[in-house]
Every structure is written in C-alpha cells, then in structure tokens.
Amino acid sequence: MEILYVLLEEYFDAIHWFSLAIYEPKFRQMLHSISDGFAHHSQKPFLLLLAVMLGMASWYRAQRSGVDLADHSDEWWVWSTDLLKLVESNIVEIMDKPSITAVQTCILLGSHHVYHGRPNLSFSLLGATVKMSQSLGLHRQTSRGPLEDIEERKRIWWTIYTWDRFASITYGRPLGINDEDCDVIMPADVLENPSFVTPTSDQGNLILYSSYQRELNRLYLIASPALKAIFGSRTLGTSNQLTGDTYYELAKNATQDLQRWYRLLPSHLSLDLEQDFHADGSLKSRAYALQSLSLQLTYDNVLIILHRPLLNRQVDILSTDNERAALGDGNSINHSGSAAFSVASSELWSNAAVRTSRVTELPVLAQLATESHLVAFLAINLFNAAVVLAVMALSEPLSDTAQDIKRTITRILRLQDLLGKRSALSKQCATILKNVVILLLRRESETIFAPLFSTSQRTQAQTQQTPAEISLMSVEDTLRLPLDFTLNSPSFVGYQTWPDLSRSHRLNESLISVQHGNYLDSWERTPCVLTLLMWLFFPVLGPGNDGQSSIPTEGPERRGFSEQGMQPHSNYQLPAEYDSSMYGGSQDGVHDSHMENIDGGLYWLWDTTWNGIDRE
Template identity: 55%
Template sequence: MGIAQKIFELGKQHMDEQATSAIPGYRASTSALGRRTAVADQRLPISTILNQQMPSMDLVYVLLEDYFEAVHWFSLVVYEPNFRKKLHSIADGLAYPSQKPFLLLLAVMLGMGAWYRSQRSITNTTDKGVWRNWSVDLFKLVELHLVELMDQPSVTAAQICILFGSHHVYHGRPNLSFSLLGATIKISQAAGLHREPLKGDFEEIEERKRVWWTIYTWDRFASITYGRPLGINDKDCNLSMPADVFENPYFIAPRSEQRHTVCYSTYQRELNSLYLISAPALEAIFSSRTSGSSRELAGDAYLKLVKEATENIQRWRSQLPDHLISELERDISPHSRLSARAHALQSLSLQLTYDNILIVLHRPLLVRQVDHLSTTHGQSPGRSAMDFPIHSTAAATSQQNISFEAVSPGVPIKSPVHWWNAALRTSRVAELPLLAQLATDSHLVAFLAINLFNAAIVLAVMALSDPLSDTAQVVKRTITRILRLQDVLGRRSALSKQSTSVLKNVVTLLLRRESEAMLAPIAGRSQDEGNTLAGNSLMSVEDTLRLPLDATVEASSDPPSRGQAWPDLSRAHRLNESLASVQYVLPPGDDQFLGLQAGGDNQPPTLFPDMRPDEEWQMSTPQVWSQANAPPETVDHTPDVNGERGLYWLWDMSWNGGPLNL
C-alpha cells in the first residue's frame, strides 16, 4: 500500500481511501481525515456524541485532580499540556464528532478518578455509592467502544486501551487486561509509536514517547505477572526516552491558574531503564524458546546472564536520583506537598519493581533443584518433594555437589541472599503506615499487594527450611505485618483480598511444620553402627532442633556447629522441601486471582553465617545440572486442565516456560 500510494503521488493523484480501507496496510492520512471532518462536523452536545450523560465540567475538574493524584504519577499515559488544551476546547459542553476518541479518553480518566474517590469515601455511604456509579457507567461507556477504537489506530486509542487495561489488571478482570495489552501493542505499532518520529512538534513527540514506553513497561510487568512470553522485541524499537517535563496536576481554579508543577517523567525514564537492563534475562525466562525444555534455564549461560543482569540493576539502583530513592527507614511526613507524595510513591514503585525482578531472575536457579529431585526419585505428580525420606534426597543432592565456582570460576553471586533481602525490603512497607496509606489510596494498591504476596512466599520458604531458627521467628513477625496490611488493601483490591486467603494457608503450613519440628523424635546416626541415643552419638538439644523434619543424620556427616542455622548436609534439600511445601498449599488455577536489611531490633540474623561463596550457590544453583540433560520422557509436561495459573506460575516449582502442571 505504501508503494502504491507513492505511485499515485507520481501522477499527482490522491488515493481514494474509502475504496482501499479493506486492504491490509491501509492507514488513513491525517490530512484526508481533517478534510472530511472539517466539512461534515458540527459542534454537538457531548452527551449526543457519546449517547450517554457525562459529568458536569465542575465535576470533571474534581475527578481529574483525583486521577492525577492517584494514577498519573504511576502511569504517565497523557501529556498534561496537550491534554489541557483539548479539555479547554470542550469546556462549554460541546464537541466535534471527530473528538469522540478524546471524549472516551476523558471518560476512562474520570472513571478511574471516581473509583479512587469512592474508595476514600468510607465515612459517607451515599457519596461512596455516587462515585462508584459514575465509575461503573464511565467504564461501560469505554468498553462499548473498544472495538471501534481498535479499528482506528492512533495515540488516543492506545492511551484509552492502556488505562482501561491498567484498571482491570488490578481490579478483577486480569484476562481482559492481558488481551488488551496485545491489542494495544498492535495499535501502537500500526500508529508507528515504536519508531523515533522524524518530524513533529515537541509536545506531540513527547506524548508519543510516553505512550509507547508505558506500553513497553506494561508488557514486561505482564510477562512477570502472568508468566508468559514478552510481547515486544527490543530490536524492533528505536524510540528515545521521554524528557523531563513539569506538569500541573490541578484543574480547579485558582490552583489550576498558578504554577503548581511536578516533574513526573523522571520516574518513567528510570522504570524504562530498569526493564531494558533486565530484558535479556527476562526473555530467557519467558521466551517460547524455553518451552518444553529446562536447559536454557539451568546452564552456565543462564548463570552468567543472571549475574550480569543482577550487577546491572544494582548499578542502576545506585545511580537513581535522590528523590526516587526509597527511604525504607523513614516514613513520609503527614504534611508533605503533592510533589513529595508523588515522588515518595514513585520511589516505592521503583523499589518494589527492582526487588520483584531480583526474585524472578533468581527463581529458576532454585526451582531446578526441585525438578531434579522429582525426576530422579520418580515422584508422581500428586506428591511433593517433602513426601520423600530426607536421607535419600539429601544423599542424592550431596552426591552431585557441583558448586557455582566449578561452573563459572570467579563469579561471586549469592542467589538466596538476593531472594531474602529483596523480600525483606518489600515487607518493610508494612512498617511505614503513612506511605502504605498513600499507596492504598492510589493506583499502586494492587501492585503493592502483588509484591507483598511474593515477598511473604519467599520469607515462608526460608522459614520452612528451618522452622525453629531465629530467622523463622523474624519471618513470622514480618508475615504478620504483611497479612495485616493485605487485609486493609483487600478492602480496595480483589487481588489483595484473595492473596490474603492464600497467605493464611501458608501461615497454617508454617505453624504446622514448626509444631512437627518441636515434637519430632530424636534420631540417632546409624543403626548399622549399633549406636543408640544413650551412646556416644547422643545429640545436643540445639543440634536436634536444627535438624530438618523427619530427619536422620547420615553416618558420614557431622552435626551442625553451634549457631549455624543451615547445616551443610541438607542445605539444598531443605530449601527444596520448603519450596515444594509452599507450592503444595497454593490453590489451582484461578483466573480471578490477579484482580537492605531490617534495622534496629527487627534486624534479621545473617542468613548464611560463615558460608563460602561456593556454598552459598549450593543453595540456589543446581548441584544437579545433569537434570538439564535428563531424558525428555522423565519430565512431566502434562498440560494443566485448569489452564494457566496466572500469578501462581512464580511459585509453581515445575514451571519452565512450558505448560504448567501440579
């Protein structure tokens, strides 16, 4: 179609766009559209164009301020100077029919503002119902025109799909959101948003950049959250980063007429950079090329990839601007200005994203061990690794003691410590009540819930590995705070409410394992040696309490040294057991589910005391890399009859990029 249009131009002819609109590749030109609408359009009441009543302009300004305070700092889809100009053009309640896409964009923004205002109106039930009704009606209006928007690729159409999908991923319709992501990517590519504009004014270019980079980060977040391949290839894009621009978030006079401005866009640029840095490793985890095979996630190449990605994102973290560094040791002031509140939330969002990426990057290294244990010992799909005797699995692990140093000499990376510290940092939000309240009242509410859920699972895995340790006690206190915060978040987000019920099951498991460890009988070393508890092999109380559940001490092993919380013999196996146990209590697939160290007295003990770098990697990197070379028939890839399990992929020990199974 592009070549055909060039041929027409050689003859100084204009292509009849109405006669070519059914041909793939057709794209209406702006000039042609302008010529048609200039003749046909007349300014009409907005309600006539949309066939639905819109809020009065006074109410529009109120809800727009709610939108900017709750959503805009998190998702910089609109460019405020451009948006304000278009808003002024309809301030009298009249608009051209050609402005319908902008009116739908305004509707979705007002719907989000009304939703968050309804959540804050907890003291007045009547007001809460009024705002909720406005939100429902406005979202229904947008949903009614989605197909029409997809047929007309434009910046505005992409903005509407982004905001509509962003709301539903956090508030009860994650599958719709995921489908909208795919449509939005194609809409934006059809509109050329992924390419650097060759011409145009500054404001239009900046708006295009904001829209595309928002889609890019949404795609990366969706891959991590849903456990599915990336939708955007970095090699297909050449768009530069958005500039730092100050915007006015106020619309009610006289504040809207004064110079109250905030720079939100630095946050978007830093978030883009974080996902760009981690993209190669994320692609290795989620790419369809890993489907049906564990080799890509269990080899030396992946270890080097994780090491490089970890170092790069740590370097990114150290170079953040001061106003975007999350201060987890100090809560926000209750009298903070709007800019300070926005930057505090942005810094928290960056910290949560950073820690979540660390967890995801290092997850496959731990899970490979569990896969190996299940295939080596012929574990049936219905049994977890915890069902096997400790002596058999621990012995199998120790026989294949391939340290990380042996695989990649001189690479000192500590995967379990990354998991632990990332989870602890995330949990610290529960110690900052004012910042947590700000997050609860904003678009960060469900994103925070997702990350708190992941952090609690990581901490539970560590506690289950040694239920009587000091670490486990720290974990119980921390998970208690997370549960209390999740309970509050659950009043605003279905995702938070449902994750709370899952975490309660995990806590029940943790308490049961703790009681079993306390009441477990003491086992001697070896019956073959004729030793008894009354003999020379009598174990101390401390050594006994540090044993794994249902454990016997191998004759060739030494009892754990005093103060060592993770005995060398079964270190890898015990972590495997705990991960398998957590996965065991997670419910099956439910499409509706997705709806620095602690300081002071709460500072946790060193997780792996006196541990050499190679020993640290025995916890995380498979001592059992041979699993990657196991015969294909030993690996169960039976599809899950319940379908994909959404967020649960992260804690499914058998997930390897292919079909999920229990």
C-alpha cells in the same frame, strides 16, 4: 465542569504518577477545547479517553475515607461503573480507528482491569494496544512534528513497553515487544500541572513525573534479556535453558546492572526503608514517595524472578549431592563457578523479599499506596514476599529469624485481609497466605516433636525402621545438635556439619524439601500449598528436563516424604476458590493441561468471575 475538574485532580493524584499514559500539557489543551460543553464529532476519541480517566478517578474517589465523601460513595461507584461501561461499549470502534488517543484509552482501560476488574480482558487489550501502537509507528523514533507530539509519542510507547514487561512477569507469558524492534529514546523531563480546580502556573506547584518513567524504563530494559529467557516461547516446557551457564551469565550481568541502577537512583526516587513518609500536604512529595515505593517493589520483584531459575539449579545440585552421600559415594562433585552464584542467589532472593515486606513497617506510606493505583501492585508483591519469607522460615523453623518472619507475615496477612475489600487480588492472596502460615506452623511443630537418633545408627534410620527400633542419642549428642535438626532434615546424612552450613545452603536445603513435599503431613489438609510453592519457585520444573511433570508421583523414598509415606492422589482436586477456568482447563488435577499453562506467573491467582463491584 467543576465535578470534572475534581475528578481530574483525583486522577493525577491516584493514577497519573503511576501510569504516565497522558501528556498533561497537550491533554489540557484538548480539555480546554470542550470546556464550553460542546465537542465536534471528530473529538469522540478524546471524550472516550476522558471518560476512562473520570471512571478510574471515580473508583478511587469512592475508596477515599472521610466524612465529606462518605455520603456520596455509592454515587461515585455508579459513576465509575457507568463511565467504564461507556468506554467498553465503544472499544471495537476505538480499535478499528487507531490513533494516539485510542491507544491512551486502551492503556488506561487495561490498567484498570488488570488490578480491579477483568484481567483476561486486560491481557487481550495489551496485545491490541501493542499492535495499534506499532501500526502508528510509535515503536520508531521520529524527529518530525511539534515537540509536544514527539514527547507524547515517546511517553505512550514506553508506558506500553513497561506494561508488557509487567504482564510477562504477572501472567507468565512471553514478551510481546522485542527490544530489537524499537529504537525510541527516553522521554524528556517535563514539568506537569496536576491542578484543575484552581489551575496555576506557579513553578512550585508543577511536578516532574517523567523521571520515574525513565527509571522504570531502564529497569525493565536491563531485565528484558533475562525475562525473555524465562518466559520466552523457546524456554517454556523445559528447564534446560534456564539452568545452564548461558542463563547464569545472563542473570549475573542483569543483577550487576540492576544493582548499579539501584545505587544511581535520584534521591527523590530512592525509598528510605528506615523512615516513614511525613505528610506535608504537598502533592509533589506524595507523588515522589509513591513513585519511590513503586520502583522499590519492582526492583525487588524482578530480582526474585531473575534468581528463581538459579535457585532451582542449586536445588538440583544439592539434591544430587545428598543422594550421593546417602549412597555412601565419597566422590566429590566439582560444580562450575555458576553454582556458587546460585547459592548467592538465595541471599539476593531472600533480601529482596525482606525489603518488600518492610513496607508493612511504613504505615503512612502504605496507607497512601492503598488509596492509589498502587494498591493491587502492592498486594501482588507483598504476596510474593510472604511466600519467599515462608520458605526461609521453613529452613530454620525455630530460629529468631523465623519468629520475625511470622510477625512480618502476620502484618502482611492483616493488610491483605483489609485490602481484600478493594482488590480481588488481595482477597485471593489472603486466602493462599493463610494456608502457607498453616504449613509453616506445622513444620514448627514437626521440628519440636521429631525424634533424634545417634550418629552410629544413621544408616539404620534410613532403612525405613520405625523410631522405636532405633536407640536414642546420648545426652551430649542431643544437646549439641541445632534445634532445627530432625531425622527428616535434608542434611541428615551429614548432620554433624549442619551448624557449619551457611544460611544460603540451609535455605536451598529447605527448597529441596519444599519441592519434594516433606513438610506436608497430609496432601488434603493443606490444599494447593505444595502446588503453589512449586509453581512460584520451581516453574521450570513442570514439565521437567525429560518432558515429564516434576510434581512428585513416585513412592515416599523418591518424594522425600516423611516415614508416614503419604500418597498424593493422582487426581488431586484444587480447592473450589481457585477457579480452573482461568487456566483454560478443568479441575482434573495438578497434572492437567491448565497447570502447564501457568508458566511461573500469577495468572492462576485471579478469580475471573469477580466483576469488580462486590466489595464485601
């Protein structure tokens, strides 16, 4: 029992604050009933719940640094593996006999595997858990029964609800729970005792974990209508619904509500990005610091997801404008007010990524996060932020902002490399980011060495003449140009106005180039990066409005490639480290069905062959 109590404290310190599947007052009562070492047969579900809690705690115990734990690391790994296998061997029996305890067990097992084991199993467990909870009526508010039972039911339901929203974003799949089908009110504030080795009733040692869950619930409730539109079954395979005024209004209202929610966060759940965590030995302060970080990451990630379709819309608008300008069409195009909001989206999008990346400037808090259940969640969000930052840097490759971004991506990459020993997601993220950095550096060199041409001969430059056939610009014109200007700049036709363009407009111009691939001088030498960027930031493009894949397959003049006119292979092979079996398809090329199943999520990133044991 002494070891059991130690592991339970590890569980509350590393996991419980993040996933409140357990209602501590009632759990402690059930634990006390088996403290003599005996349990009734009817208590088997609780023993399995206890086993998954101890298995998860052992996993994090093995990760802890310290001389006193180093000699026992292998033992903790064995405990974790054996306990989780014990639960998995009974999973069918658990599902066959739905109960509150069975639902809690599935929640925790799924939570572990989504980050550290088998994400396919986790996604399936989510579906089973939703159905089990609905069979128990957890999606309906009830006033019958003891207060503790009512609060436990509410807490469990909202944990499943937020898991479903997270899974929709991460896997790129439709929501599993409709808001219209449930009427459960928010859980009440309950003080909980995380101490088991030396339990105490001192109010100073109790922690209010539940306020975090309530704020997380509210965040996802606000975002749900937009998430339903983005990942819903009726919008998959077409971008029409995501680029129209209806989605614009939906995203605009959700953004305003999210910003209001963010401003009204309780002080202990509001992350101060200007000040690192100061350890005072208090479990409460550490839990609140990690909860505030989790809310910040979730908020910024949701903003990026909500505004991704609007950025695609802005790309379409700018592409049309540039094509008209290239053809000498002087007719102005009147866009609706939603277009202006689409431009503003790039600022919201980029600011969210910058805030997420600033976690790398808080080393103490980042250390705490990597020792908790937040480790893989942090890796996912840092990865997203790094790619967004890379797109920002592509829009201004020689700017001071781009140099700051490279330094930030360096910190993120180093952290991902380190976390790769603990999380398969981090290892995969680090591999992708290295290729993104190569893409960025290539764009820098292209800008530095690119030739410049005179204003009077812009038309000639667009008629596929070689640089040698076009005269150089004057010294005055050359020195007046911004450093980032080249012949291949998206705004080449109107380059004289380039310095007057807003940062948002330039960022969107960069997105056009990323979409068309004209920052790649070799399709083979930068494996999967173009595909990665397109599916992360233009998920509604494939298939496009016409039902055809929007991955460029036409000539260089259509694709926006540089004058070398590199032709992508129609059967372009994904690199070996990206196992196509996770998509349910074969590695036949980017146009194959497995790419259509990505749906803008990160499901493709997981290496399903990783078993959670190899830590090298």
